[in-house]
Amino acid sequence: MTFAVVFFAVAFLAFIGALTLVFHRHPVIAVLGMAAATVSIGVLYVMLHVPFLGLFQMIVYAGAVMVIALYVIMALGPEESGPQVGTVQTVLTYLASLLFLLHLYRVLIKSEIGPMPAVDEAFGSIQAFGGALVSRYAVPFELASLLLLGAMVGAVVLSRRQWQ
Amino acid sequence: MITIGHYLVLASFLFVVGLIGALTRKSAIIVFLAIELMLNSVNLVFLALGRYFGQLDGAVFVFFIMAVSAAEAAIGVAITVAFIRRNKTTAIDAANLMKW
Secondary structure (H helix, E strand, C coil): CHHHHHHHHHHHHHHHHHHHHHHCCCHHHHHHHHHHHHHHHHHHHHHCCCHHHHHHHHHHHHHHHHHHHHHHHHHHCCCCCCCCCCCHHHHHHHHHHHHHHHHHHHHHHHCCCCECCCCCCCCCCHHHHHHHHHCCCHHHHHHHHHHHHHHHHHHHHHHHCCCC | CCEHHHHHHHHHHHHHHHHHHHHHCCEHHHHHHHHHHHHHHHHHHHHHHHHHHCCCHHHHHHHHHHHHHHHHHHHHHHHHHHHHHHHCCCEHHHCCCCCC
16 A cells, blocks of 8 residues: 555656656756656666666666756756747657557557566565676676777767867 | 556656657757656666566666666767857757758
């Protein structure tokens, strides 16, 4: 019962935060809405029995990405602009979103939906997670480190070049 | 009783809101964050299904998606800053060099 109440509260907060990001005119408030949404999604990760990733989500998104986005907005001056209205692109976007949602629900109501099965305590533990990372997923793990190195070099090159 | 359907419905809402933001907003930073929101909602689906089937593979995938999105954040912010310095505006309509 408590679980359901917490779930709906957190889901509502995530949804409101996402709406704030997309529909608020002021960029700083929009980014703060996104921060609320990412923290709520992190809480949902914890409720899904993967507390490690929930913590990770809060540190990486609410900590790093949101602060960088706020920093960019503050450094370059906040510029107010809402979502576009009345263009062909807007109409097509809302139409495509609606069709996509309807299609997802058509799939969802056709499939069997059961309650979450019980899992043992070791399910989302760091031991199990680390074991998977260094055994079955060792190659992708190494490739991810190469990707991060490449991204770091690229960011330095991009920010050092002089743009006229 | 919270079923897997609740998680999937929430994730689909978040994905569609992020999609609308990515396609209708003008500010480059907001578009970037809307794409991050779409990534987050897909992560939620991965974790919910992984939990439902009792397998850890979903969580490992989410871990890798987070690594990719961290790389994307670093490059994306660098590109955004370069773009804003060059065009003196955050509006992505200014990126019309390859417009036909």
